[in-house]
Amino acid sequence: MELRGRATIRDVAERSGVSTTTVSHVLNEVPGKRISEQTRVRVTQAAADLHYRPNKLAQGLRTQRTGLIGFLSDHVSTTPFAGRMILGAQDAAAEAASLLVLLNSGGDPEVEEREVEALLERQVDGIVYAAFYHRVVTPPQGLRRGPAVLLDARGVDGEFSSVIPDEVGGSRAGVEQLLAAGHRRIGFVNNQDDIPARTLRLAGYRQALEVYGVPFDHSLMVEREPSARGGFDGAMALLSGIEMPTALFCATDRMAMGAYQAAQELSLSIPRDLSIVGFDDQELVADSLRPGLTTVALPHYQMGQWAVRQLLEQIDAPESQPTHALIPCPVVRRESVGPPSRAVRGLGGEPQPA
Amino acid sequence: MELRGRATIRDVAERSGVSTTTVSHVLNEVPGKRISEQTRVRVTQAAADLHYRPNKLAQGLRTQRTGLIGFLSDHVSTTPFAGRMILGAQDAAAEAASLLVLLNSGGDPEVEEREVEALLERQVDGIVYAAFYHRVVTPPQGLRRGPAVLLDARGVDGEFSSVIPDEVGGSRAGVEQLLAAGHRRIGFVNNQDDIPARTLRLAGYRQALEVYGVPFDHSLMVEREPSARGGFDGAMALLSGIEMPTALFCATDRMAMGAYQAAQELSLSIPRDLSIVGFDDQELVADSLRPGLTTVALPHYQMGQWAVRQLLEQIDAPESQPTHALIPCPVVRRESVGPPSRAVRGLGGEPQPA
DNA sequence: CGGTTTAACCCAATCGTTTAGGCACGGCGC
DNA sequence: GCGCCGTGCCTAAACGATTGGGTTAAACCG
Numbered sequence: 001m002e003l004r005g006r007a008t009i010r011d012v013a014e015r016s017g018v019s020t021t022t023v024s025h026v027l028n029e030v031p032g033k034r035i036s037e038q039t040r041v042r043v044t045q046a047a048a049d050l051h052y053r054p055n056k057l058a059q060g061l062r063t064q065r066t067g068l069i070g071f072l073s074d075h076v077s078t079t080p081f082a083g084r085m086i087l088g089a090q091d092a093a094a095e096a097a098s099l100l101v102l103l104n105s106g107g108d109p110e111v112e113e114r115e116v117e118a119l120l121e122r123q124v125d126g127i128v129y130a131a132f133y134h135r136v137v138t139p140p141q142g143l144r145r146g147p148a149v150l151l152d153a154r155g156v157d158g159e160f161s162s163v164i165p166d167e168v169g170g171s172r173a174g175v176e177q178l179l180a181a182g183h184r185r186i187g188f189v190n191n192q193d194d195i196p197a198r199t200l201r202l203a204g205y206r207q208a209l210e211v212y213g214v215p216f217d218h219s220l221m222v223e224r225e226p227s228a229r230g231g232f233d234g235a236m237a238l239l240s241g242i243e244m245p246t247a248l249f250c251a252t253d254r255m256a257m258g259a260y261q262a263a264q265e266l267s268l269s270i271p272r273d274l275s276i277v278g279f280d281d282q283e284l285v286a287d288s289l290r291p292g293l294t295t296v297a298l299p300h301y302q303m304g305q306w307a308v309r310q311l312l313e314q315i316d317a318p319e320s321q322p323t324h325a326l327i328p329c330p331v332v333r334r335e336s337v338g339p340p341s342r343a344v345r346g347l348g349g350e351p352q353p354a
Numbered sequence: 355m356e357l358r359g360r361a362t363i364r365d366v367a368e369r370s371g372v373s374t375t376t377v378s379h380v381l382n383e384v385p386g387k388r389i390s391e392q393t394r395v396r397v398t399q400a401a402a403d404l405h406y407r408p409n410k411l412a413q414g415l416r417t418q419r420t421g422l423i424g425f426l427s428d429h430v431s432t433t434p435f436a437g438r439m440i441l442g443a444q445d446a447a448a449e450a451a452s453l454l455v456l457l458n459s460g461g462d463p464e465v466e467e468r469e470v471e472a473l474l475e476r477q478v479d480g481i482v483y484a485a486f487y488h489r490v491v492t493p494p495q496g497l498r499r500g501p502a503v504l505l506d507a508r509g510v511d512g513e514f515s516s517v518i519p520d521e522v523g524g525s526r527a528g529v530e531q532l533l534a535a536g537h538r539r540i541g542f543v544n545n546q547d548d549i550p551a552r553t554l555r556l557a558g559y560r561q562a563l564e565v566y567g568v569p570f571d572h573s574l575m576v577e578r579e580p581s582a583r584g585g586f587d588g589a590m591a592l593l594s595g596i597e598m599p600t601a602l603f604c605a606t607d608r609m610a611m612g613a614y615q616a617a618q619e620l621s622l623s624i625p626r627d628l629s630i631v632g633f634d635d636q637e638l639v640a641d642s643l644r645p646g647l648t649t650v651a652l653p654h655y656q657m658g659q660w661a662v663r664q665l666l667e668q669i670d671a672p673e674s675q676p677t678h679a680l681i682p683c684p685v686v687r688r689e690s691v692g693p694p695s696r697a698v699r700g701l702g703g704e705p706q707p708a
Numbered sequence: 709c710g711g712t713t714t715a716a717c718c719c720a721a722t723c724g725t726t727t728a729g730g731c732a733c734g735g736c737g738c
Numbered sequence: 739g740c741g742c743c744g745t746g747c748c749t750a751a752a753c754g755a756t757t758g759g760g761t762t763a764a765a766c767c768g
Contacts, residue, residue, distance in 0.1 A: 006474075008724055019748050024726060034746055056476045057420065058724035061411045061753045068455075068476075080434035080638065099472065101422075102444065102454045118453065120360075122410045122422075228642035236547035254642055261644045263508065264618055284434065284638050288608055312666045362754055373718045378756060388715055412754035415723045 002198040007050035016046035023047070025053070060123060067098045069308060070119035073130035073151075074107045080282060081300050082132055085151060088304025089128060096312050098125065109140065116142035128312040129153070130304075134164050135195050147314040151307040152300075154196075155323070161314065163306045165298050167197055170329025171204025171249075172211075174277045174296040177331060178247045180337045183275060185220065187245035189234035189255050192223035201251050201279065208323045220245055224255065231258025232265075239266055239274070246340035247275035253282040256293055256336075271338030281332050292334030299327040361404035363474060370400035377401070381408070402561065406617060414477060421452045423662060424473035427484035427505075428461045435654050436486055439505060442658025443482060450580045450666050452479065463494065465574045470496035480665040483659075488518050489549050501668040505661040506586070506654075508550075515668065517660045517679040519652050521551055524683025525558025525603075526565075528631045528650040533566045537629060539574065541599035543588035543609050546577035555605050557632065574599055578609065585612025586619075593620055593628070600694035601629035605639055607636040610690075625692030635686050646688030653681040 013020040018039060024045040025033040046052075052205040070122035071089055073082065086100070093100050101124060119127055126147035129139050137153045139160060150162035178186050188205050191198050222237050224230030231250055234338050238245055239262060248322035256278030260270065268274045270291055277285060281297035306325050314320055367374045372393060379387040380397040393580055401404075414420035421508055425443055427436065445455050455478060459466040473481055480501035483493050491507045493514060532540050542559050545552050560570050576591050577585030585604055592599055595614060604610035610632030614624065622628045624700035632640060635651035660679050 009726095010724080020725080021727075021748060021750095022746085024745095028726085034744085036746065039746080053471065053475045055415075055724050057411050057415045058753085059726080060410075061415055061723090061755090062725045062727085064753080066411065071456075079437060082437055083433060086456065087458070090458065099476065100456045102425075102440065102456050104441070105443065117407065121407045122453065228644070232644070254638070257642050261381050282638060284608070284636060285642070288639070290582070290586070297721090363756095364754080374755080375718060375720095375757075376716085379717090382756085384757090388714065388717090393716080408748080409754050412723085415725090415754080416756045418723080 006055070007052045009052070011041065011048050011050055011052065012052050015050065016042040018043060042222075052214045053112035064123075065121045066125055067096075068091050068101050068122060068124045069098050069115075070116075070127040071100045071102050071309065072112070072115055072119065072127055072131065073104045073132060074112075075104065075132045079132050080284065081170060081280075081298065082130075084300035085130060085304035088301035088306075089151075089308045090304075092305040092312070096306075096310075099314070103276040112140045113142055116140045118335035120145060122308055125315050128307045128311060129160075130307075133195065134167065134197055140324070147311055147318065149307045149311045149314070152303055158322060158324065161310050161322040161324065163303045163310070164196075165201035165303065166326045166328050168204040168207065169326075170296040170331075171201040171279065172208040172299075173204075173329070173331045174279060174294075175205050175208035175249050177209060177277055177294060177337050178209070178275055179214070179247065181247075181275060181337050183245075183247040184212075184214055184340070185217075185243065185245040185247070186214075187219040187235075187238040187241060187248045189231055189238065189248055189259060190221060190223045191226040191249045191255070192230070193226060193253040197251065198223075205249060226255055226256040228254050228261065231255030232261050235259035235260070238267070239263075239268070247277070247337075250276065250278050253278040253280040253285045253293060256295065257285050257289060260289055271336050273341045275337045275340070277337060286332070286334065291336055294336045295331050295332050295336045297332050304325050304349070360409070361406045363406070363408065365404055366397065366400050366406050369404065370396040372397060377547065379427060383700060388603075402476065412527060418477075420477045420479055422455050422476065422478045422590070423447050423452050423665065424470075424476075424478040424481040425454045425456050425484065425541055426466070426469055426473065426481055427458045427486060428466075429458065429486045430686040433486050434638065435634075435652065436484075438654035439658035442655035442660075443505075443662045444658075446659040446662035446666070449663075452662075452666070467496055468496045470494045474499060479669050482658075482661050482665060483514075484661075487549065488521065488551055501672065503661045503665045506657055514678060515664050515676040515678065517664070517681060518550075519656045519657065520680045520682050521554035522561065523680075524650040524652075524685075525555040525633065526562040527558075527683070527685050528633060528648075529559050529562035529603050530565070531631055531687070531691050532603065532629055532647060533568070535601075535629060535691050537599075537601040538566075538568055538694070539571075539599040539601070540568075541589075541602045542575040542601055543592065543604045543613060544575060544577045545580040545605040545609070546584070549616040551605065552577075581593060581604045581610055582608050582612040583613065585609030586615050587612070589613035589616035590619070593617075593622070601631070601691075604630065604632045607632040607634040607639045607647060607649055610649065611639050611643060614643055614647075624685055625690050627695045629691045629694070631691060640686070640688065643690070645690055648688045648690045649686050650683050651686050652683055654680050 009020045009023050013023045018062050023043050026035055026040055103115045104114055128149050128150040128151050131153035134152050138156050148160050150160045154162050154164055209216055222234040224234040248259050248261050256276055259276050263270055263274050278293050278295035281295045286293040286295045363374045363377050377397050380389055380394050389702045447454055457469045459469055482503050482505050484505040485507035488506050492510050502514050504514045508516050508518055563570055576588040578588040601611050604613050610630055612631050617624055619627050631645050632649035635649045640647040640649045
């Protein structure tokens with residue numbers, strides 16, 4: 001029962017009366033090496049007796065492979081999203097017996113360079129560079145010096161492999177929930193921030209309308225800050241319009257929460273008088289609202305997983321071309337969607353999907 | 355412009371015409387070593403020219419110090435809380451030029467042992483064992499084999515240093531917000547789960563009442579599951595009672611969200627007809643509700659920070675006694691607390707704090 | 709002028725592995 | 739009896755740092 005000092009390969013060698021070479025061969029099951037059955041059992045037995053575990057540092061020094069993957073993000077861990085990305089990344093890393101080394105820069109490019117340096121010093125096998133919301137980034141220079149993958153971000157040029165959510169498809173699917181339920185006047189409370197999500201979710205919204213042959217009506221869209229406050233304002237603006245929409249599609253769940261509050265203010269019952277669909281699937285919000293919010297989930301777990309898997313492949317096959325993935329955003333159905341309210345329905349037939 | 359191959363200490367030595375010994379002495383500013391000014395500049399210059407960075411693996415192998423800290427948690431990353439703990443831990447690690455290696459077990463004790471093993475193989479300097487909500491744990495055996503600290507958890511014996519939130523103090527402070535505003539009938543929607551928070555937050559509630567000389571009324575407490583649903587039910591139960599409380603103290607923010615929904619159902623306006631205080635400060639919830647939820651914050655960032663700082667101390671001074679910290683939970687004031695509604699107020703004078 | 713200091717370095721071992729390239733020995737064919 | 743070939747190991751050189759214990763040459767001392 002040693003307190004700290006772990007057994008080394010030499011201890012195992014001595015105890016089993018062979019050289020460290022042989023121990024290494026046996027324990028690593030090196031192919032093409034001939035070892036007698038007798039020696040094999042003696043060695044494995046000794047290793048077990050001593051609770052021998054190879055020192056990964058030494059191993060890494062020798063093999064130039066540490067089994068460490070750097071996970072560098074801008075603001076990350078703070079957001080609930082981040083957790084799922086990290087989890088996906090971790091699980092994928094575990095498949096290759098690798099571990100994640102976490103670091104976050106707070107968004108400062110200078111800090112970022114330093115942190116990449118720190119990761120490289122530690123001889124990580126590769127680096128995942130994660131953004132905490134989908135956007136276009138110019139990754140730190142240092143990233144070029146080893147395998148790297150962009151997570152929830154697209155590089156300004158296509159230099160690095162990257163993975164992002166299929167915002168357009170998700171958005172379309174979300175709006176189609178409403179269209180399929182019979183809604184034709186669907187308000188869109190969009191995010192006002194200048195990020196990819198804004199234009200992509202709008203594109204999805206328009207695509208869905210088009211599929212159902214509903215013309216895009218500019219007066220049904222407002223843009224606000226992506227908070228409950230913003231959602232509230234936006235929803236109020238749309239709902240107090242002359243011809244009230246029967247449903248709202250909100251660019252984020254927090255905005256959807258604001259829309260709920262607006263509905264309450266106007267004494268509209270969800271989904272009887274107003275249907276709502278959100279985006280993000282922030283469980284804390286979507287699942288806590290009454291009624292539960294139907295929303296589009298961002299595939300953070302899958303993206304994290306994809307990023308690390310891709311990274312591992314690149315590590316094994318350097319010089320491979322960067323690839324770019326688009327992960328689908330599934331709809332999560334809860335109870336905030338129903339048929340349009342009688343009061344407004346049926347103003348002009350029921351167009352079907354084209 | 356080398357693609358991958360980093361410069362080694364030997365390269366620096368050759369370029370500056372000295373031995374690696376001297377390079378090491380210069381770069382590490384080893385005290386007591388005499389180096390001529392000339393050599394010093396030649397070496398540092400060469401190191402700079404070559405962009406030399408020591409290989410931390412080799413360094414760690416030799417010095418028995420890796421600058422890696424294992425962060426092992428049960429469910430962690432998934433919850434938004436986790437992020438703040440990790441952030442605090444990271445920042446504290448950065449103070450010592452250390453990095454965090456993340457791992458989570460999903461709660462399976464067997465996996466846990468394996469993961470501790472994996473961390474030890476990698477020669478981490480110490481391990482933080484984090485729970486994602488405050489509770490009593492029996493940490494994996496492997497933890498004994500190196501410095502370790504429990505985060506947001508208490509060991510079943512006092513063997514490991516640990517840090518937990520001051521639930522009692524926080525709870526008391528939260529309830530005092532209501533008492534100070536004049537409330538005397540304060541309902542308590544408690545968590546029904548069998549975890550420390552349940553009894554500790556109750557203790558704080560009672561302490562606060564005592565300070566103000568208000569007798570504890572058992573009929574003012576209900577226990578439900580810690581979700582919006584549970585909060586809704588609990589609040590409904592209390593608010594439909596014969597003598598309605600003028601304020602509610604909810605054991606979690608999600609429950610408080612449910613209480614808001616109950617208030618809406620009963621057409622009670624917050625804080626005019628009903629004041630509410632929550633617990634957790636889940637920003638996503640507390641800050642998104644209308645009106646903003648006054649709540650008690652869990653000091654996740656500080657706990658993470660404390661844990662790593664303590665760990666680093668233990669690494670430098672093994673054999674030191676374990677210490678246990680209690681981090682205060684500050685009240686975060688928003689707009690959900692007001693004076694008691696006229697309808698119910700002034701039924702019997704206004705007791706002052708004892 | 710011999711001996712002692714001192715300044716300024718350097719040699720080589722070490723941390724714990726992996727791995728290229730031997731080496732010894734027994735059996736086989738001729 | 740000799741050469742040859744497997745079989746089953748081992749020796750020693752890495753990997754890239756740190757570090758205890760020198761060594762060398764100049765300066766100093768009496």
